Structure formats: structure tokens, C-alpha cells
Amino acid sequence: MIATFSINGRTRDVDVQPNQTLLDVLRDTLGIFDLKEGCSEGVCGACTVLLDGRPVSSCLILGLSARRRRIMTVRGLAGDGELHPLQQAFLRHGAVQCGFCTPGMLLTGLAFLERHPNADRAAIREALAGNLCRCTGYAKILDALEAYARELNGRG
Ligand code: FES
Ligand code: FES
Structure with missing residues (x-):
């Protein structure tokens, strides 16, 4: 199904499978590689993103659960060419x-x-x-x- 995501301040419509994790949506479907896949079981923190300002392990949650919420990856930290x-x-x-x-x-x-x-x-x-x-x-x-x-x- 097509779902709308807000990623680093930009809205994206994405074709998402119901069983896809947020990690897979971001990396595999959207090619956002600044979050990493480590353990894939919620232990290492490599896949961390901010969801409405709170850190989550994106390997543990379904992509669809992040619809219309603010997703930030590390790429979203820098603004106007300046590091945070x-x-x-x-x-x-x-x-x-x-x-x-x-x-x-x-x-x-x-x-x-x-x-x-x-x-x-x-x-x-x-x-x-x-x-x-x-x-x-x-x-x-x-x-x-x-x-x-x-x-x-x-x-x-
Ligand atoms: S990949 Fe290790 S916590 Fe998600
Ligand atoms: S996992 Fe990054 S320096 Fe050790």
C-alpha cells in the first residue's frame, strides 16, 4: 500500500509492505543509508532514528506504524550546510x-x-x-x- 512518511522534513509517498520494518522501508525502499543495520533485533542501536523526537530502533517497528510521524535520521541533523x-x-x-x-x-x-x-x-x-x-x-x-x-x- 502507498503510505506517506515525513523524513527529515520532507514528505515521501512510499509503497510499503505490511510486514516491512521501518529500517527496511528507509534503507531498502528509499535508499537512506545513514541508518545502519546491525543486529536486526533491537540490541545494537545502529538503526536508531528519531520518531517524533524520541529514539527508536527502526528494526523493531513496522514501517506503517511511522506513517505521518516525524522521522529523523542523522542526515537530518545538519542544516543549511552547517553541522549541528x-x-x-x-x-x-x-x-x-x-x-x-x-x-x-x-x-x-x-x-x-x-x-x-x-x-x-x-x-x-x-x-x-x-x-x-x-x-x-x-x-x-x-x-x-x-x-x-x-x-x-x-x-x-
Ligand atoms: S539493527 Fe541493531 S538495534 Fe536495530
Ligand atoms: S561500532 Fe563504531 S567504533 Fe565501534
Whole structure:
């Protein structure tokens, strides 16, 4: 069936199968590859998108359930050719790791800090519990998110 999606501020009409996950709709049907497929079972966070501002694992939900809701992938963060301040913080702190984990870390971290700008490092770490990196580490990512939180609070 044809369903209407709002993706990174743009409306798209898409032919969707009832059993397709949102991950499959975005990657396989629409060719939006900035979200990744890792575990396909809701564990790794590589497929994270924001749905109405909240992070979800797109491998766990049906595409049709996201109709007419705001979907944001990491590509939607930058505006007018400028990186989002959180992306800039990731760059400054050397937190841009691989393309599998970084998009989900950015989106989950952003959604969390927008709701909890005073969160401390432990709370930020807990918020990222569903975004896994098995090869590098989390220290620089946490540094970047803490720096962004300070910016949000006018202490950057
Ligand atoms: S691919 Fe969705 S959580 Fe791992
Ligand atoms: S999974 Fe991306 S750096 Fe480890």
C-alpha cells in the first residue's frame, strides 16, 4: 500500500509492505543509508532514528506504524550546510568513530540531552546503554555529549 512518511522534513509517498520494518522501508525502499543495520533485533542501536523526537530502533517497528510521524535520521541533523552543534562537539572531541555506531549515538544523545540538559556523565552513559560499540569505547563520545550539555546550559 502507498503510505506517506515525513523524513527529515520532507514528505515521501512510499509503497510499503505490511510486514516491512521501518529500517527496511528507509534503507531498502528509499535508499537512506545513514541508518545502519546491525543486529536486526533491537540490541545494537545502529538503526536508531528519531520518531517524533524520541529514539527508536527502526528494526523493531513496522514501517506503517511511522506513517505521518516525524522521522529523523542523522542526515537530518545538519542544516543549511552547517553541522549541528552536537556533530561539531563530536568532531572537536574525537568522538566520530565508525559509521555504524555514530549515527545512533548522535540521535540518542541529542534526544536525551534535549529533555535532560542537566544530565551528568553517569546519566548520559545510561541513556546510551542501547547504543553499542564493541571496538573502540565510549569515553570521547561521553566527553562530546557533556560538552554539548554545557553549551545547552550556556556554560560551553
Ligand atoms: S539493527 Fe536495530 S538495534 Fe541493531
Ligand atoms: S561500532 Fe563504531 S567504533 Fe565501534
